[in-house]
Amino acid sequence: MNITLNKQNGTEGILNVTIAESDYLTKVEEKMREYSRKANIKGFRQGKVPAGVIKKMFGKSILVEEVNHVVSHSVSDYIKDNKLRILGDPLPNAEKAREIDWDSQKDFEFEFQIGLVEDFSVDLSSKVKVSSHPIEVDQKVMDETLADIKNRFGKVSYPEVSEATDNLYGDIVAKGQEGTEQAKKGSFIAIAKAEKKEQKNLIGKKKDDVIEFDVEKLFSDAAEKARVLNISEEEAKDAKGTYTFTVSSVSRVEEAAIDQELFDKVFGKDLVKSEEEFVAKIKETIAENYARETAHLLDHEIQHYYVDHTKINMPDAFLKTWLKATSNGQVTDDVLAKEFNLYKESLKWDLIKNKISEDKDI
CATH class of the missing domain: 3.30.70.1050 (Trigger factor ribosome-binding domain)
Known part of the structure; x- marks a missing residue:
């Protein structure tokens, strides 16, 4: 051999x-x-x-x-x-x-x-500066979270006629396509999340009522528009036109009282004993979630820094040939034109991590 x-x-x-x-x-x-x-x-x-x-x-x-x-x-x-x-x-x-x-x-x-891949070095000196962006738990977030909890654990009823804080359930369809069954989608509208001046068109509605609205006027928030139309947020940014909504039911939530029953439902039996402890526990939970998000964002900042600042000569021509040869026809020249740079960055980050592990004997 x-x-x-x-x-x-x-x-x-x-x-x-x-x-x-x-x-x-x-x-x-x-x-x-x-x-x-x-x-x-x-x-x-x-x-x-x-x-x-x-x-x-x-x-x-x-x-x-x-x-x-x-x-x-x-x-x-x-x-x-x-x-x-x-x-x-x-x-x-x-x-x-x-x-x-x-x-x-x-x-x-x-x-x-x-x-x-030729040998390369990774700068781990104190000269490298990467910013972390801690997220603070402010009063606005606390108020919104508490309101959401009281709403989520509240008592649901089904009144005949809608009011300003109710939800409307039904089918939505673009105007002009009402006779097309495939175009009809199940949906619900949270009246309180609609634009203020448009809410009057949603109040006082009952089962089988048909509501017509301009979706751009009804919702300025893309996420809310996406949820109502059953499409992605990206698609919702460009969504426009008139829609009809046929009401099938109205729901109303009576906010839960801040008491021991709510404490037990949210955090488990007897883990919280007072409103002060309840609020503190909510803040602690949000802070923990924010800390994870901050760490996740920091990981991305570190990755972007080292990918952008570490010089590695990569065998681009070989990689493209290899990807096409081993993909059973799924990787084409068009796919490579769109996605190769992202793949290369991911590969480069793996090389950097492995190099750090080798150098530091991790």
Whole structure:
């Protein structure tokens, strides 16, 4: 077995693998004997099939399997022993492989294209500055959270006629498509979240009433518009036009009282005993969530900093070839044009993390 690396440049190379009969013959003969013991072939007792018959029937497939096995492991060992930092997997030269005559050849040559990463350094000195952005729990957030909790755990009733704080349930459809069943979608409107001057059009409604509205006038908030129209927020930003909403029911929530029953529902039995403890626990919970968000944002800031400021020469051409060759047709030139830079950034961040782990023996 002989493996040589021909570096074409700093980021691409060719592995040439030469394998002699002595490298694989023992394994092939062992596999032949195994087949002979286990093969169930008509006209022969199991375990008594002559070696010649086995060789004639399975010899080539066994040879191909064992040679490829030896080559694969040898290439992996070579990369590991020589501490080559590669991206993707070695790509075999398919044209050269097709030229092999498995019926007569004893020695074989294989060629693999590899993508290499040259050594690089990561600056972990005190000169690196990355900003963290802690999120404060202000009174507005506390008031909104408490109102949401009281509403969420409140008592629900179903009045006949809607008022300003009620919810309307029903079907929504773009005007002009009322007769198209596929265009009709289930929806609900929180009247209090509609624009103030438009709310009067939603108050005093009952089952089977039909409400017509301009969606841009009814909601300025894209998230609310998206929820009512059953579309994504991105789609909601451009949503416009007149819609009709057919009321199927009205719901009303009587806010929950701030008492022990509410404390137990929100945080578990007897974990909170007073309104002061309740408010403090809510604030603590929000602060914990904000701390996780802050840490998450900081992780992204660190990632962006090091991806932008760490110089790594990447084998772009190889990576594109490898992605296309190993994706079963899913990665095309169009996909690469749109997504390759994002993939490359992700790969670069993995390299940086691995480099830090190596340098710091983590």
